[in-house]
Amino acid sequence: MNPTRTTDPLGQRYLRFEEREEIMRLQASGLGVRAIAREIGRHPSTVSRELKRAVGVRGYRAGMAQTHADRGRRGPRNAKLATNLRLRREVQARLERHDSPEQIAGRLKIDFPDEPEMWVSAETIYQSLYIQARGGLKRELTAYLRTGRSMRKPRRTPGHRRTRIPDMVMISERPPEIEDRAVPGHWEGDLIMGSTASGSAVGTLVERTTGFVMLLHLPDGYGTLAVQEALVAKMLTLNEQLRRSLTWDQGLEMASHREIAAATGLNIYFCDPRSPWQRGTNENTNGLLRQHLPKGKDLSFYGPGMLDNIAAELNSRPRKRHGFRTPAEMLEEIMAKTAHNQGVA
Known part of the structure; x- marks a missing residue:
């Protein structure tokens, strides 16, 4: 199992959105449930249940699965960027001038030292951009990130390696x-x-x-x-x-x-x-x-x-x-x- 990340409030219990995107990509590449489970460090039964969660016309969809998961949890909290218009406008303006989420999060504490409601973590900004069910920022703003990715790059745990293609000639x-x-x-x-x-x-x-x-x-x-x-x-x-x-x-x-x-x-x-x-x-x-x-x-x-x-x-x-x-x-x-x-x- 992958170690629990301290930055992930849900810990190890729930799949993260980036894991769902990795599942979608690996399934599209032709891998089966057990191979996908090895890739992301989860139990095969977890992957099997996940693949049944959100199957659309084009197969498993990470965004649809995340939406279903968010709706299914008890007592969901309102996303800070979805409810605080002033904060959302501030973050959006800084994204549009190509500040990174980490820079925005750090700078907000300096610019608004006595207003905790104007503070937000880099991870919250990323989640608002990439997980549309969380509300707040529009996905189009990902174009202002340095990577320009509309899909978040999956993190990998230390020592974890992607499945090697057999008989590669380098x-x-x-x-x-x-x-x-x-x-x-x-x-x-x-x-x-x-x-x-x-x-x-x-x-x-x-x-x-x-x-x-x-x-x-x-x-x-x-x-x-x-x-x-x-x-x-x-x-x-x-x-x-x-x-x-x-x-x-x-x-x-x-x-x-x-x-x-x-x-x-x-x-x-x-x-x-x-x-x-x-x-x-x-x-x-x-x-x-x-x-x-x-x-x-x-x-x-x-x-x-x-x-x-x-x-x-x-x-x-x-x-x-x-x-x-x-x-x-x-x-x-x-x-x-x-x-x-x-x-x-």
């Missing part, structure tokens, strides 16, 4: 030829996440030599099988010479990497934890894609045709590193050379 074993971008056909991949409520995502693939982008339509969520099928289908549209390797992070959506490799011929490598710079081309491209696929939106709205149009727009942008030729032109040139060489042979 990026340290990737051949040097991939590093210098001289040989085409080496890709970087990731997921762009949609709103928490939608549970949606779009897969992104970027070829390292040309910067050519392909997007994966994931209408049924981003579980392991969904990502596998979309990735294989997209990669098989390419010439074999353009399917050399793929580098991804350690997200559980890639748990079936062996099946993907067998179907496509790709050598698949995994980045080190918390090392997004190891997929620098992909990270940069994801930043550009956010202009078209904004945070907090239901990305299932974007069908395959729309995603292809977005990718085409990026692929038609001139790039300085290519002498202002476009990724599409670079890829076309490579494919023409490949076809010529095969004809000569």
